[in-house]
Amino acid sequence: FVFPKSDCAMLPIMHATTEELAIYLWGKILDGLNGGYMEQRGIHTMEVVVAEAIGQEATFRNEIGGTAVAVDVSSYVTKGE
Numbered sequence: 001f002v003f004p005k006s007d008c009a010m011l012p013i014m015h016a017t018t019e020e021l022a023i024y025l026w027g028k029i030l031d032g033l034n035g036g037y038m039e040q041r042g043i044h045t046m047e048v049v050v051a052e053a054i055g056q057e058a059t060f061r062n063e064i065g066g067t068a069v070a071v072d073v074s075s076y077v078t079k080g081e
Contacts, residue, residue, distance in 0.1 A: 012024070012074070013074075014074055014078075017058070018058035021050045022049065022060035023060045023077070025048050026060045026062060026071065027071050027073075029046070029048065030064060035064045046061070046064050047059060
């Protein structure tokens with residue numbers, strides 16, 4: 001079976017795991033939000049949960065702050081940064 005190229009997206013992750021997808025999506029969501037405004041509203045942490053089946057999920061939680069930037073998935077997975 002071959003997936004049509006138009007139905008695929010290349011993501012900047014090392015492996016197609018729920019853990020890496022949660023980190024990647026956390027960064028994409030943060031890119032669309034205003035971290036400074038969220039901090040003013042008292043929101044200091046954001047959590048993303050990705051599930052592939054019932055009971056099989058990955059959670060990524062990180063502080064956002066006013067100057068937060070998306071997390072580099074590769075660095076976070078290999079170095080915890």
